[in-house]
Amino acid sequence: GAVVSQHPSRVICKSGTSVKIECRSLDFQATTMFWYRQFPKKSLMLMATSNEGSKATYEQGVEKDKFLINHASLTLSTLTVTSAHPEDSSFYICSARDSGRASYNEQFFGPGTRLTVL
């Protein structure tokens, strides 16, 4: 149980285009999902917290207009990288918190999406 999927696993796009990444909780409901970014050989940095039915909460330094987050259902959150540039190339990982076990703040991670912007 507690499986989180991400789609796509890899994406290559041209500079200036937008890319959408999906994060799904497959066997549980997730009121809250999180988006992290991981640079090569670096740790994961929390970008934003996505709450179903409300606006996302962004971490300091993360551009809200560049990284659009939508959490339209209890099993799906999307991250759209708008007008992508090479510096946006990274490994994006989402996590989801099981609404039924939220008190433990246990997060289940997706397999990640490798974004390469040419």
Add this chain to the structure above:
Amino acid sequence: AQSVTQPDIHITVSEGASLELRCNYSYGATPYLFWYVQSPGQGLQLLLKYFSGDTLVQGIKGFEAEFKRSQSSFNLRKPSVHWSDAAEYFCAVGPPYSGGGADGLTFGKGTHLIIQP
């Protein structure tokens, strides 16, 4: 602000030898503590977690970790490593659920584990 320190960037261990990965944290209260493992190009797999109670926690793949409040540490151990344990290991700290946002995890920089034959 919370922070996690993993002082060892790389660790090399012979197969069959014991392992200890260090993790120290800074947090205003007792946090929730996690160890994750990441294989190249993959997502994170939870090895174990500590919320409360017994300070020695058992995880998957033969790993265990001990929470020491006085030392603000949560070190990961395994008595005998296997070649398949080679990976990146992350310690993370998070707050108890607050009912709202700001519950994301703070990760250490990771320790790269190399297994020698």
